[in-house]
Amino acid sequence: MYAHVYGIALLGLHGIAVQVELDLANGLPSFDLVGLPDSSVREAKDRVRAAVRNSGFEFPLKRITANLAPANVRKEGSGFDLCLALGILLAADTLPEHALRETAAVGELALDGTVRPVRGMLPMAFAAREQGLRTLLVPAENAQEAAVVSQLTVIPVRSLRDACLHLSGERVIAPMAPPCYGDDSASGSSDAGEALDFADIKGQHHVKRALEIAAAGGHNALLLGPPGSGKTMLAKRLPTILPPLTEEESLEVTQVYSVSGKGAHLGGLIRTRPFRTPHHTISAGGLIGGGTIPQPGEVSLAHGGVLFLDELPEFSKGALEVLRQPLEDARVTISRTQAAFTFPSRFVLVAAMNPCPCGYFGSDFKPCTCSPAQISRYRHKISGPLLDRLDLHIEVPRVKHEDLVGPVDGETSATVRQRVLLAREIQRARFPGRPFPLNAGMNPADTRDCCSLSADAAALLRDAFDLLGLSARAYERILKVARTIADLEISSEIQAHHLAEAVQYRSLDRKYWE
Known part of the structure; x- marks a missing residue:
């Protein structure tokens, strides 16, 4: 008996879709995980076995092999519990064959079958969408976070049994509504x-x-x-x-x-x-x-x-x-x-x-x-x-x-x-299309092109450089700050008083570190 489902692995700030293949064969009962799982993923075997039994399902007494593909990507975390449990039930014909088509499942299982939240749900949801999956089963506590991703149906589940009843069509769970960006009630912000x-x-x-x-x-x-x-x-x-x-x-x-x-x-x-x-x-x-x-x-x-x-x-x-x-x-x-x-x-x-x-x-x-x-x-x-x-x-x-x-x-x-x-x-x-279009992020070429000085400002900067013993980096910092001061006054050219104010913010170079 064979089945495959999708889970999501987390690598840094990015998720990657993982195909979880389940094979149930005759032989001494065992549960083997392959595909570069770390210790937290290998521990899923005991959690999944207990969760399936305590959710009212029969755990198959077969030789179970689970392969996490691609096998060259290290998998870590407890988020594979739910997809492993659903894959085993699918392979054992407890769930209908089409139940997990174009669907991924992420979540940690408690021993009683409760689905617990996991970290990294937002990048995981993006990875599911990029893989072309249409539905994502997630812990209820993570559902609002995952629902931020458009073109993805997010199903909040609280237990393994709820997930199975939903997939079999006996008790359908309403998908989580995507939050409106302008709606503060859906925000994670604090007042x-x-x-x-x-x-x-x-x-x-x-x-x-x-x-x-x-x-x-x-x-x-x-x-x-x-x-x-x-x-x-x-x-x-x-x-x-x-x-x-x-x-x-x-x-x-x-x-x-x-x-x-x-x-x-x-x-x-x-x-x-x-x-x-x-x-x-x-x-x-x-x-x-x-x-x-x-x-x-x-x-x-x-x-x-x-x-x-x-x-x-x-x-x-x-x-x-x-x-x-x-x-x-x-x-x-x-x-x-x-x-x-x-x-x-x-x-x-x-x-x-x-x-x-x-x-x-x-x-x-x-x-x-x-x-x-x-x-x-x-x-x-x-x-x-x-x-x-x-x-x-x-x-x-x-x-x-x-x-x-x-x-x-x-x-x-x-x-x-x-x-x-x-x-x-x-x-x-001034810097259209840049991810950080602020004066603090100007490179040396930007500083030359955008920090035009009046004659008085240029003379003042020359004197300040010699008197304060400024480094080349401090010199550029002064120009950037002066450019910001000029922008606050909506001035296209840096005037002497803009530069004088910028220079005074570097006085500690000499006063306290001489």
């Missing part, structure tokens, strides 16, 4: 960020201006100031002035969270920009991703949003140095023996740190207790190449008492976001 607003911040007007520039051009920023000056509060409000995710960006972000196992409880598309705040004890692997079967790290979970690194010098040197490739290339590539896995990592980095270990160097209200050697060691934990990749260096002073007790006079996030949206529209028109 927690809606309570945050730029208007909550009293004082710090120049810091809010710098964060507006960062949001408009996609620039990375370093906030430097004493404890309690509001660095974390400011960083948390940066997502509120970023444009909403486009549908394409939502799909990318949702796939990352789905593969990492953080998407099943959200359902549908993720609509809000991620804001990730890893603790400074995180390892390099936790930051960029890793593992035997690589998983996305924090830089990929922040894709499309903001990665906030508080107390930057407290992170290990290894963790900080691995940030250089994601910041430059907007992606992470992790190589393993069997394959190389690439995860997206396009985000705005906001880092915060104190000026010294005690936090009060240069303070006008509390003396610093650090020795010069301690201060030097603390600051030089941030390497020059990493510092060059932080476009904006922003000093965050202590908030004054009159600002705290005075009336709220700052702009709301909605007002600032409108200016950011307008500046980004200018950049999108």
Whole structure:
């Protein structure tokens, strides 16, 4: 007796359709899995046997061989349980012959036959559609996520018995309706960020201006100031002035969270920009991703949003140095023996740190207790190449008492976001068709073509380069930031005051690291 069904394997951010072939032969009862399964797939034998029996079906006392094709692709995870169980019942004539035609099944089985959710459902659903399959049986908790994929009928099942009754036509399960992109009820977004607003911040007007520039051009920023000056509060409000995710960006972000196992409880598309705040004890692997079967790290979970690194010098040197490739290339590539896995990592980095270990160097209200050697060691934990990749260096002073007790006079996030949206529209028109049409992503040729300087601005930049001892990368960063400032003012040419403001955001190159 022979049958075949389709399952889906997960490789990085991509799914691949797997044909699961079942052969039931006479002989001593056994259950063999071939086709490069890992230990979690091999363990499916015991789960499937118990689930079939406890669902009220007879498990065939045959010599069962299951082949997972293509055999040269490693299969991992518990998502093959459901298709294995259905394939065995199909081969044993418990299900009608046509039941699983043009159908794939994904899900983990409990011993009582309950279907449990799995990670990576969204890329699996895309793989099913690309294979030409029309129907996908998925755990009920994953159904809304899978239904995002058009031209695919998604059937939510809660147990193996429910799946069998549906396939035999005895109790048909209604397919999951595809979510509407504009419908927030189908979104995985949280309303927690809606309570945050730029208007909550009293004082710090120049810091809010710098964060507006960062949001408009996609620039990375370093906030430097004493404890309690509001660095974390400011960083948390940066997502509120970023444009909403486009549908394409939502799909990318949702796939990352789905593969990492953080998407099943959200359902549908993720609509809000991620804001990730890893603790400074995180390892390099936790930051960029890793593992035997690589998983996305924090830089990929922040894709499309903001990665906030508080107390930057407290992170290990290894963790900080691995940030250089994601910041430059907007992606992470992790190589393993069997394959190389690439995860997206396009985000705005906001880092915060104190000026010294005690936090009060240069303070006008509390003396610093650090020795010069301690201060030097603390600051030089941030390497020059990493510092060059932080476009904006922003000093965050202590908030004054009159600002705290005075009336709220700052702009709301909605007002600032409108200016950011307008500046980004200018950049999108400047770089049509690019996946990252922002000034922060300009290459050297773009910088030459798009950053035309007035005579006064050119002279100012020449003097700043010599006085500050800027690197070539810092020189380009200044031009990119100046281009964003000009875009916020809807100016086609970079003027001297645009460049002067951009230069002041690189003053830490000399002031704190000389």
